[in-house]
Amino acid sequence: MYLALYRKWRPKSFEDVLSQPHITTTLINEIKTGHIAHAYLFTGSRGTGKTTCSKILAKAVNCLHPVDGEPCHECECCRGIEDGSILDVVEIDAASNNGVDNIRELRDEANFTPVSCKYRVYIIDEAHMLSTGAFNALLKIMEEPPPHVIFILATTEVHKVPATILSRCQRFDFRRIKAEDIVAQLMKITESEEFSLTQEAAELIARLADGGMRDALSLLDQCVAFSSDITVEVVSSAAGIADREYLFEFHQAVMGRDPAKALALIDELYAKSKDLERLCEELINFYRNLMIIQTTARYKEIVLAVPEELARLEQLAGQLKLSQVIHCLTVLQDSIERFNKVGNKRLEFEICMIKLCSPNLDQSMDSILRRIDRLEAQLRSGVAIPAQQIPSAPPQTPPQQTEEPQPMQQDSAPPPAEEAPEPPSLGNSEREQRPVPLAAWGEILEDLADQSKSLYGILCNSQAFEMGEKLFIRSPNTAFAGMVQGKTALLSRIISDHTGKQYRLLMKGAKQQAAHSAVDEVLERAKQSGIDVIEE
Template sequence: MYRALYRKWRPRVFSDMSGQNHITSTLQNAVMMERLSHAYLFTGSRGTGKTTCAKILAKVVNCLSPEDGNPCNKCEICLGIDSGAVLDVTEIDAASNNGVDNIRDLCEGTSFNPSVAKKRVYIIDEVHMLSAGAFNALLKTLEEPPDYVLFILATTEVHKIPSTILSRCQRFDFRRIPAQDIADRLMFVAKQEQIELEEEAALLISRVADGSLRDALSLLDQCASSADKVTVLDVSEVAGLLGKDYLFELSSAINNSDTSKALHILDTLHNTSCDMERLIAELVNHFRNIIITKTAQSPEALIVCTPEELDKLKDTASKFTYASLLSISEELCFAGDKLRYSAFQRAYTEALIMRLCTPALQESNSALLRRIADLERDIKLIKSGADFNGKKEEKALLDTEDKASTDDIIYNPQPQSKEEKIQEKPEREACDLKTGKATEEEKENEVKNQPDEDACPLANWADVLSEILQTSKPLYGSLVGSSCELKGNLAIIKTKNNAFEMLVLQQDNASAVSDAIYKITGKRLKPTPLRTMTQDTSFDENPLETFIERIRATDIELTIKE
């Protein structure tokens, strides 16, 4: 009769166990030195060898001819324990035997001497499932059992076990088995079973198993039943994994803010019956690999991938900023929890992908940190007594982040460099010497820097500001409290915020204001700022109030404490 691979190839001696040398060597020495404790607690994640190690320990303490701390697996005791014929070794599942009566019966059985073996061994699996009364019933026997009794407790959730139980046991923490150790074990099993297994496929299985050798052997068993030769493609299909190409294409679309491409990739994956929860889990792991590749000096020691994948990860990591990677990872981690309970997983995943492709739509803490950083710089300027709106050089000195992380904050002025100003001045002077006439730009400056009695106020300026708010929040923030007058083909905008004078120099911002005016008035006008105060004059209002007013123009929540 066929037996599953994880049962057939379960370790029978300590030396066969993978990735738990710190435990197996200690137990072997304890057996050889005859210094065994009366109670052991094995804890760790699933598939790491807790129950297997308990059975090996139960055999070796009763073995008629142990060898170097390992059971011989040949004597009648070892064979009887393997077959379940030796009643002196009892294994119970605490999940289904968690009552007080179950534990009371177990404790009463400890009063009888072993019938065949040297010791009566009680293996209690998933011991954290015992009720509070059951733990209390076990406590006295566990503290002072007879010399011929050995308790072995196994659990995946050690934090649920009372401290009174923990203090009476020797605790061993089983680690997740390294991916390379799992891959090596899979190659050995495949060779013995005459299964043709690719090394990359074994590595992929070990990565999917997430430290569980039992899960890895089960997946190998399933893959071997579907194909004569187990390849990476076979493993991906059986495990429901995404191809690496899809992951790199999705990350590229997110980096390029290509929402359309990302949604088409998502549609392709959905049509191939890709599970949305698996997709998010794969993306979380993919962006973790990107972050580690970008941050660590030796990323190959921290992630499991082929050399070709590592080269792709390095290329992808170079295109992302640290802030964007952290923001994307945080969004994906939160989405994984919420997606599990969503009745419309595809729609939720599509909305998530749209947020990732459009940073302005992200609401995570890391996304808001970029805005808060700029606000903190402005607060420093206010506390130092600097002109909040006009000190461009000081703001530039405080701006230590890259431009990408401050694009969608309140404003990001780009002042002219001193070299450009020096070059511009001689050219204008030369023009004046030749023609004796002022340039058109200087005429506009004369118009905007002095009020004109013929200019008429724009009554619908509030509506224009509403249109600007829909287009650009930084631009709207610089126009809070402003007014506008019309003269000829000029829209003269009066504002105390010097940030607008710098923003309007950019063609996109000037076009946004002009389009908003045209949409409300039907007239195509050129926006020109008019200063209502010079930089030499002092503020007639508290700069902090101006700062607060501009914060309220954004989506950032503001709380003022007296």
């Protein structure tokens, strides 16, 4: 009969237990010196070795010929405990034997001396599942136990165990098994089994196991059933992490503010019987991966993804702000907490996606920060208000001459062409006949700040518009055009690095013509009044 890998390769001695030296060393020393406690509490996440160490400890304390604190595996007691024929070691599943009567029966049996071993050992698995009455019944015998009885409690939720029980046990906290230890064990198993496993596949299994050796071996068993040559692709298919394109499509809908696309995706996946709560969890993990990539350099050790998906996540993380990612995580987390409280899970998830696609509907601080980030990005690129949001302007009015709030001064000056250029003919395309804000101008200014402080100081409040092969730069600084002369080569090179294009640069101060007109008028009146004017 076939035996599952996690049962076949269960450790037989403390030496074989992975990533728990702080526990195994302590237990070995206690057995060597004979300082054995009457009650132990093993706690930790699943698959870390709690039940395994309980059985090894039961063998070690009863072994007739222990070897440096380890069981010999050859004496009558070791063999009997291993095959379950000795009744002095009792394993109890507290999930199904959690009543007062079960513990009272255990308490009555404990008073009898062991039949063939030195100690009667009770291993209570999932101890947190015991009822309050059962804990109270267990408390008295743990407080004053017979000298031949040892209790070993194993639990994944130690916070549910009463403090009165905790204070009577030696507590050992099991750590998650290190990924490198899991990989080494998987490769060791491969050498003895009839299948092959690549190093990359073993590393992916170790990350998916999340510190649990049993999970890793169960997944390996599943991969073996799929193919005897186990690669990253085989692991991805067996674990169900392949073909997750729909997560990227949801992200595109969220960033593109397209709720219609998001609802269409929900409808498509719902028709395929996709569990929406599981889908919400996958989206949370998707944005968690983006958050980790943005915040730590060691993200490859943490993020669970195949290499191709990881490359796409890296690209997306570089395009987003951390505040945007955190807002998405917050909305999704709030939604999944309400899933068990609502009758219509589809409606709850649809509301969640509409909130993500329409941040203006969400009044939370994270949503407000996300909208502020969007406005800042528009301002850096020279766009304060999108063109489609500008109210209807008179058709005969030329492009606005300046953004400075000085209407009286503007009326006396001719409209400068450079502020809103309208060339007579630059081509057949409508796009070539209309100036378009340069999207990368904010990044260009940031690059200038690093390479030329003086040039950045001149252009820091400027805006740039592209029109065909021309780039119009305008600034409220009336003398900036002259100040930029001699530095256009550096400016052209930086613009080319960011846009990949060579532009003809045109520069104009927003008030330059108005200022010259006012000066000329004063000089003309002085001459008419008979005042000597000397022009240099």
